Each structure stands twice: as structure tokens, then as C-alpha cells.
Amino acid sequence: MKQLANLYVPELHPRKQSLTFTRAAGVVAAAAVLAVLFSGASHWYAGQQQIATQRTNHELSQVQQRLTAKQNELRAAMNNPQVEKEIANIEAQLAQRQRLLQQMTSVTAASQTSFAQLLTDIAKADVESIWLQRVIAANNQLTLQGKTTDASALPQWLASFSNYPTLQERQFGVFELRDNSQEAALDFTVGSLAHSSLLSHSARTAGAQ
Structure with missing residues (x-):
């Protein structure tokens, strides 16, 4: 069995509400309040920005x-x-x-x-029978100390210095040849008078030993 519902009863009819004067006045008042608030906020923000700008300008002026x-x-x-x-x-x-x-x-x-x-x-300029133990080069002067097993080889050895750039034209004011009883070789010194203090110090050191 079909059942029908009547949807056009007065209770279900749509209602039309008219905009009353009171409601319209409320809407206008609310809009006015919002406008005032927005305007106040804008003025406050602008004021703060102006204050910040003035402060910055003042600080910049002080730095300058x-x-x-x-x-x-x-x-x-x-x-x-x-x-x-x-x-x-x-x-x-x-x-x-x-x-x-x-x-x-x-x-x-x-x-x-x-x-x-x-x-x-x-x-x-090496010679087999001569071996050096000390070379002193100071103040553009040269002194050589060493040992030799053949005393006659010393003049030939010194003469060969003319073949070498750093040895030629060397002036030797000291020539000593000493017999060392403890060894078969002879001690010799060929050098400059400018090194006499160094040579005497070396001799004292050797004597102390």
C-alpha cells in the first residue's frame, strides 16, 4: 500500500524574513565600528613606523x-x-x-x-799522501791543517793550487810541520797569520786532551 505525504502544509512552507530598520541599523553600526577600529589601527601602525624611522635617523646622525x-x-x-x-x-x-x-x-x-x-x-787538489783534518776560511783567508806521510809532497800540493779558481793566489804566512811520535804521519799547518788566534786555541785544546 502506498502512503503519500503532503509537503504543502503551512508548517513546511518557506518563510521570508524582511530586513527591519533595527537590524539594518545594527549592521551599519557594526560596519562603522570596524571602520573606526581599522582606521585607529592604521594610524597607530603609521605612528609606530614614524617613531622607528625617527629613532633610526637619530642613531644614524649620531654615528655620522x-x-x-x-x-x-x-x-x-x-x-x-x-x-x-x-x-x-x-x-x-x-x-x-x-x-x-x-x-x-x-x-x-x-x-x-x-x-x-x-x-x-x-x-x-787531493793528494794520496795528504789528508786534511781542518779547513778555516774566514776574512777571505784560508788555513789548512792535516797530516801527511810524505813531507816533500806538501810543496807540490800547494803549487797545484794555482790550477783552481778559489785556491790560486792564496797567500800563506804560516807553515808548520810537526813530528807526531805516536803516529807515522806528520802534522802540518798551512795558513794565514790572521788565523793565529784560532790556531793557538786549537793547539791548547789538543794539548789539554
Whole structure:
């Protein structure tokens, strides 16, 4: 059996509500309040931004003033004759030390090269019956100490120095030949008078031993 429902009863009819004056006034009032609040918030935010901008400008102005003061102090210092004199003295000392360092470096390098070449030439002038124990090279003078089993070989050995650049034209003012009773070889010294203090010190050291 089919059952029918009547949907057009008065209770189910849609109702139309009309906008009353009171409700319209409430809506307008709410909108006005929101507008006032928004306007106030905008003015407050703008005020805060203006305050922050002013504070930043003030801080920037202070920094600029300090910078200007420092620049003025620097200009005053640079225009001070006493300060300029001290700076000039320091620069002169620095330049002098740099030149001295360059000279020392050059002399050291040249000395190392010259001494190495000297030892090379001495090695080339080697004689079987002569062996060196000490080489003194100082103040452009040369002294040689060693042992030999043949005293007659010493003059020939010294004469051969003319064949080597670092040995030729050497002047030897000291020539000593000593008999060592404990050994079959003879002790000899060929060198410069400028090294006499070094040679005497060496002799005292050897005697003490």
C-alpha cells in the first residue's frame, strides 16, 4: 500500500524574513565600528613606523657625528709635525732594516756558494799522501791543517793550487810541520797569520786532551 505525504502544509512552507530598520541599523553600526577600529589601527601602525624611522635617523646622525669627529682627529694627527716626524723615523728604520736584511741574505748566499766551491777545489787538489783534518776560511783567508806521510809532497800540493779558481793566489804566512811520535804521519799547518788566534786555541785544546 502506498502512503503519500503532503509537503504543502503551512508548517513546511518557506518563510521570508524582511530586513527591519533595527537590524539594518545594527549592521551599519557594526560596519562603522570596524571602520573606526581599522582606521585607529592604521594610524597607530603609521605612528609606530614614524617613531622607528625617527629613532633610526637619530642613531644614524649620531654615528655620522662620531665618524666626522674621528676623521677630524685623524686629520689633526696627520697635520701634526711631531707625528709626521715619528712616522718618517719609523719608515726610515724599517727601510734600513729591510736593506740590511737583503744584504745579509745576499752575503750569506754568496758565502755559502764560495765555501762550497772552495771545498770542491780542495777536493780536486787531493793528494794520496795528504789528508786534511781542518779547513778555516774566514776574512777571505784560508788555513789548512792535516797530516801527511810524505813531507816533500806538501810543496807540490800547494803549487797545484794555482790550477783552481778559489785556491790560486792564496797567500800563506804560516807553515808548520810537526813530528807526531805516536803516529807515522806528520802534522802540518798551512795558513794565514790572521788565523793565529784560532790556531793557538786549537793547539791548547789538543794539548789539554
